[in-house]
Amino acid sequence: MTSSDKSSDTRRTQLYKGVLELALLSLLDEEPQYGLRILDRLREGAGLDLSEGTLYPLLHRLNKAGLILSEWRHEADASHPRKYYALTAIGQAELNAQRHDWLTLTQNLNAFLLRRSS
Amino acid sequence: MNDASTIHIWLNELERALAGLPEASRRDIVNEARAHLEDRVAAGLSARSALHGFGTVKDYARPFIEDFLLSRAITSNHSLHMIKALVTHSARSIVAFLGLTFAAAFGGLTLINLLWLIDKIGSPDKVGYFTDAGANNYIGRLPTSALGATEQLGPWWYVLTIAGIILSLFLARLCLRLSGFAIVRARSQSA
The missing domain is CATH 1.10.287 (Helix Hairpins)
Known part of the structure; x- marks a missing residue:
């Protein structure tokens, strides 16, 4: 990996840190999901290259903070129970606030970044 | 060493690393990691590839331990x-x-x-x-x-x-x- 690749990775990592919680809460707004599924959806759908070592501690922290709740479910098609996460009312409010802030920020920032090309 | 034993060893080490946590929390964290790893292996991934995203046991356990110590410190005064x-x-x-x-x-x-x-x-x-x-x-x-x-x-x-x-x-x-x-x-x- 070249030094420019490493710089690009570091930049992306810092950007991801700021949006990971928003993406996660947004995902759980759809329906309750378990860790592996959350990881795959965020990687494929949101383009966030995060690891298990980042996701599970975050889920743990959000659970403790009351933004999400968890329960173990044993589904018929699974060989073992899975821990599902769902948004709480507090999490929903936090999601709404973060989503509003993000959309406002990106709208303004995109317009600013594209000002010279228009 | 086959995939099952590789995962078993890693999970045992994780359980030891989380020894300072309450048993319920420790079991929950380990069981969730186990479920994830078993799903990955069942989908065709090797144990080594499935474990890659978790990192070392020490690195994976650290945020849980830090979180626990901080919460305990705040609540216990x-x-x-x-x-x-x-x-x-x-x-x-x-x-x-x-x-x-x-x-x-x-x-x-x-x-x-x-x-x-x-x-x-x-x-x-x-x-x-x-x-x-x-x-x-x-x-x-x-x-x-x-x-x-x-x-x-x-x-x-x-x-x-x-x-x-x-x-x-x-x-x-x-x-x-x-x-x-x-x-x-x-x-x-x-x-």
Whole structure:
């Protein structure tokens, strides 16, 4: 990996840190999901290259903070129970606030970044 | 070594690394990791590939341990728990480092006041706040070279050292608690 690749990775990592919680809460707004599924959806759908070592501690922290709740479910098609996460009312409010802030920020920032090309 | 035993070994190490956590939390974290790994292997991934995203046991366990120590410190209001929590953060958090440093400084002041108090009780004529004819000031035990120095505070020395102990202890605990709260707040604001 070249030094420019490493710089690009570091930049992306810092950007991801700021949006990971928003993406996660947004995902759980759809329906309750378990860790592996959350990881795959965020990687494929949101383009966030995060690891298990980042996701599970975050889920743990959000659970403790009351933004999400968890329960173990044993589904018929699974060989073992899975821990599902769902948004709480507090999490929903936090999601709404973060989503509003993000959309406002990106709208303004995109317009600013594209000002010279228009 | 097959995939099942590789995962089993990693999970056993994780359980040992999380030994300081309450059993329910520890089991929950380990079981969730197990479910994830078993799903990945069942989908065709090797154990090594499935474990790659978790990193080393130490790295994976660290945020859970730090979270637990911090929560315990905040809820228990116990200085020792707070110190332990801040020590785990001090390498990566300037707030934790400064909190511990100031707490240690005030802790040192507590000790000094305590030693002065004990020394005064043992040697009331040789400990206190002294001045001599040459306008030299001496605090604590009077040096043998200081001749003709007069103690100025009398019994107020006891009052001031006891007040010093209480105030220093209070400030040391305050530094620990403020640092702990600052770290909790910072963690809740960042992913």
